[in-house]
Amino acid sequence: MSEETAKSNEIQPIAEPMIEIKDMHKWFGDFHVLRGIDLTILKKERIVICGPSGSGKSTLIRCINRLEEHQRGQIVVDGIELTNNIKNIEKIRAEVGMVFQHFNLFPHLNIVDNLALGPIWVRKVPKKQAEETAMYYLEKVHIAEQARKYPGQLSGGQQQRVAIARSLCMSPKVMLFDEPTSALDPEMIKEVLDVMIELAREGMTMIVVTHEMGFAKSVAHRVLFMDFGQIVEGNTPEEFFENPQHDRTKLFLSQILH
Amino acid sequence: MEAYVQQKPGEVLKPPVTSVGVIGWVKSNLFNGWFNSLLTIVTLYFFWKVIPPLVRWAFIDSVWNTTGAVCRGADGACWSIIATNFRFILFGFFPYDQQWRPLIAILILCGLLFYSRDRNHWTKHFGYAWIIGLVVMGFLMRGGLFGLPSVEPTQWGGLPLTLLLSVFGLTIAYPLGVILALGRQSKLPVIKWLCVVYIELIRGVPLISLLFMSSFIFPLFLPEGVNFPSILRALVAIILFTAAYIAEVVRGGLQGMSRGQYEAAESIGLNYYLTMRLIILPQALKIVIPPTVSILISAFKDTSLVVIIALWDLLKTTQSVLSNPEWMGFSREAYIFVAILYFLGCFSMANYSRKLEKELSREN
Numbered sequence: 001m002s003e004e005t006a007k008s009n010e011i012q013p014i015a016e017p018m019i020e021i022k023d024m025h026k027w028f029g030d031f032h033v034l035r036g037i038d039l040t041i042l043k044k045e046r047i048v049i050c051g052p053s054g055s056g057k058s059t060l061i062r063c064i065n066r067l068e069e070h071q072r073g074q075i076v077v078d079g080i081e082l083t084n085n086i087k088n089i090e091k092i093r094a095e096v097g098m099v100f101q102h103f104n105l106f107p108h109l110n111i112v113d114n115l116a117l118g119p120i121w122v123r124k125v126p127k128k129q130a131e132e133t134a135m136y137y138l139e140k141v142h143i144a145e146q147a148r149k150y151p152g153q154l155s156g157g158q159q160q161r162v163a164i165a166r167s168l169c170m171s172p173k174v175m176l177f178d179e180p181t182s183a184l185d186p187e188m189i190k191e192v193l194d195v196m197i198e199l200a201r202e203g204m205t206m207i208v209v210t211h212e213m214g215f216a217k218s219v220a221h222r223v224l225f226m227d228f229g230q231i232v233e234g235n236t237p238e239e240f241f242e243n244p245q246h247d248r249t250k251l252f253l254s255q256i257l258h
Numbered sequence: 259m260e261a262y263v264q265q266k267p268g269e270v271l272k273p274p275v276t277s278v279g280v281i282g283w284v285k286s287n288l289f290n291g292w293f294n295s296l297l298t299i300v301t302l303y304f305f306w307k308v309i310p311p312l313v314r315w316a317f318i319d320s321v322w323n324t325t326g327a328v329c330r331g332a333d334g335a336c337w338s339i340i341a342t343n344f345r346f347i348l349f350g351f352f353p354y355d356q357q358w359r360p361l362i363a364i365l366i367l368c369g370l371l372f373y374s375r376d377r378n379h380w381t382k383h384f385g386y387a388w389i390i391g392l393v394v395m396g397f398l399m400r401g402g403l404f405g406l407p408s409v410e411p412t413q414w415g416g417l418p419l420t421l422l423l424s425v426f427g428l429t430i431a432y433p434l435g436v437i438l439a440l441g442r443q444s445k446l447p448v449i450k451w452l453c454v455v456y457i458e459l460i461r462g463v464p465l466i467s468l469l470f471m472s473s474f475i476f477p478l479f480l481p482e483g484v485n486f487p488s489i490l491r492a493l494v495a496i497i498l499f500t501a502a503y504i505a506e507v508v509r510g511g512l513q514g515m516s517r518g519q520y521e522a523a524e525s526i527g528l529n530y531y532l533t534m535r536l537i538i539l540p541q542a543l544k545i546v547i548p549p550t551v552s553i554l555i556s557a558f559k560d561t562s563l564v565v566i567i568a569l570w571d572l573l574k575t576t577q578s579v580l581s582n583p584e585w586m587g588f589s590r591e592a593y594i595f596v597a598i599l600y601f602l603g604c605f606s607m608a609n610y611s612r613k614l615e616k617e618l619s620r621e622n
Contacts, residue, residue, distance in 0.1 A: 093525055098522075105522070108540050121532050122526060166526070167526070
């Protein structure tokens, strides 16, 4: 983990909500995955969500850009409520970047085309300008020299950095990370986390589902612990790791921080 | 301690003579083991028995430009049946002095198709060239303007008819099949079930019965005086039939796409149409090139079934030459000739699909 952290050059959240979730429930068939989520995320706030597998943390962030549909309660993103209105959903998706565990780059397009696709077709940016933006963000994730290659020719860590750059090209207001380092070989985790730390330093609103507790300690404003579809505990990283309140949190931390 | 490296470092030995070169190839491919050696010998014997007589029949003893009576006396193949009748085989009942028109139409079509092979040529201007080409072909076939005598579609036959049914049938059936495949995956139950019912109904009946229905039953439902040319009705039947099969193949390709590709496309804000057009279909259609081409090839050959609704396609014109008493009995030669024409069509499709697959796989 990098020693120079986002905290060293602190950007504090602004007291305006970016995302508001009220009493939100979701079922997969009969299975009650999310059981009453209440969560407000401020602009420029960085949140890390952890918890055992099956606790609903991925489902929660996938509800924020409607990759999953919630069945009860309310989700408001940047002032727009998520309903079945497809136009609103597309508007929100364009503002909310998402990075997946398995990168999900488009294998039939080269790296620049992967990045420029969203701006060209969703934002209607001219092709040349979109490609310039793509190159700018590729520089930013330190991978500009691979611009003309295809995703299959890159390593996992490189692909994940491209995926982050692809989201950034849409100039999102929020970035969602769904276990971005879980599918990577150990030696590639750092290069991806470093890119995320840089992003944090620039004041991006971030919601990160991860098991990288070092990242949580150094970058998050708030760490949430989820279990059985509920947010059990949420606190500053210092309090969360030094002084966990709930037994389930203590048990979880004792299992992962050996 | 034992020495593991006995040769001088860097020394490279040549492989034994018996494993490289001609001897090596023969040994490893033709005579590797007693069973393969036996197969090689049997096959060589078979070739020796079959090929020389075949060459003698087809080339040495054959006659090329004579009457049927002379042919009957000859030992070899009677290619005269083709030489004498090729204009009827190729163009059917198209007026004899006007047959340069379908010939030029075919040449234009083949030229356009050949030029389309290279995907770099797919520009807007080339699209216009296609449209102009199609109009010119239609004008040449139909006539009736600028002093060209009009030729009724009922007189079209032979190769132009086969090409017309297959080229237009297949190029319209393909996008229709893709739309049906997407419809079958739709979340809207009405669209989904319409597509399922359509696909299963069409796949449940043979092409022959569809052709019958389109030419004999369908006109009964039309109001008095409205009539479609029978070529158009056959074309529609072929399109509807082929599209159902293509739909199922494309559905297979769509199911091979991972959920993550849809999610990635949606998460950058692409709508359904753009997700399909830019992300899903380019990948899914590429996966199913081989089975798609199989369907297109078999549909091309199935166009010969239009015989049963009295259209004179290539196969039918050939058969009718054979019913002429002068040429009766030379079916081998006649059928070999049509087989070669069909083979050229099928082989170029197969060849193009291989080229396309190679180009697309180079991309990733």
